[in-house]
Amino acid sequence: MVNAQEYIEGNFPKNVKIISAISSQLEGHLDLSEYSNLTSVDIGCNFRLTSLQLAQSTGITFISIYETGIDNFSFLAYTPNIHAICLPRPGDIIGDHTGNVYLSKALRESCQENYKLQTNLKKSNRQIQTQLDQEIKKISDNNQRIKELEQENQELQSQNKDQQNQINELSNIALPNSPYNLTKLKQEIIRLKVQELAPKVRNESTKVVKLIEEAKNKASNFSSIVDLILETQKQIVQNSETSQRDIFFGKMEAYRSILESVLSKEELQTLLNKQTEFLELEKHLKSLQL
Structure with a gap:
């Protein structure tokens, strides 16, 4: 088996338009996000190839991941002009080759919509997290202020106690045989x-x-x-x-x-x-x- 990333980078320059690595015994994750000029990607018959990442491109029209271990098709969200897709299971060909343009479009749009939803969800989560962090900071600041006020109150009580003791001592000196008044x-x-x-x-x-x-x-x-x-x-x-x-x-x-x-x-x-x-x-x- 060959590391997929090392094989592709060793055999295909970043400016190529077509990558064909059928039955090359590739394994692992393949990241083609730096190959921005691609129009066709054929990496079928690589059973241990587990995932694929593509650059956002309007040029890619054909992808074959026939007989691979790839089961996540989120990369299709970056390929709005895809015409044909050969899926991992034998016989699953969607697109111009079988006339199922509608299925290809539906799959692509589904992936794109999923990508949008995930993006919006991440953005929403970031906003919620920011608001949550701000509220937590406010609570923390309030708690700190409460502690400071409690400390100040304790100091004032201690001072009052000392002053009262001094007054009592003064009373005992001035009025030794009388209760404090x-x-x-x-x-x-x-x-x-x-x-x-x-x-x-x-x-x-x-x-x-x-x-x-x-x-x-x-x-x-x-x-x-x-x-x-x-x-x-x-x-x-x-x-x-x-x-x-x-x-x-x-x-x-x-x-x-x-x-x-x-x-x-x-x-x-x-x-x-x-x-x-x-x-x-x-x-x-x-x-x-x-």
Whole structure:
């Protein structure tokens, strides 16, 4: 027996129009898809030849696979102009040789229709597979997001637990003989904070008053400007409206230019900074006492 592919490629160039290899003891699969110029293929009486593949061609008009093992005729889908076919079983000749042109046409069209159906089915399967892959990816992405959210939730729960433990510890420190009560704990913290801030506010107030007196004494005839610049700065600290603050800043610059003739920039800035610190402390203390 001879390998069919090796025999044909060794004896027939790719540009031939006729291949005749009757009783050549061929076996296996024969692929003639690169023989695009064929008009006739006769490979009968090769009992171990199992399958055949042809190039899509309008030139092939005759095929003989008489007494071969070929039982799949899908290759006919590529030969729209076939006139005669010798089938593997002895006596089965379809086409011009017996006048059965209709049978030849029916067989060819049946193979062609089967090929179309298979092609459409493959295309449909690819589309379905693509859609399925997309849905699977969406599900996978959603599952991943769910895992991420679960992880975030666990982290938040852990943080909340830690914060609650810290609050409990703080409650035990502030209210050692009382069960945990958020309202009481808040009140106790405020009370302690007020106790801490009240003396600081008094101390800062004393410092600010002293600095103001020193600035007024040094400013002499411009002592009233010291009051004006401090009052304007107080309004800036207490007022959050942008339009008003712009007006106050303009006044500040005017007062500053006057006072810099009798006070150094450092002295004036120290006074303003100290009053700002005092006002912020005082504001904080008042908010706790509400």
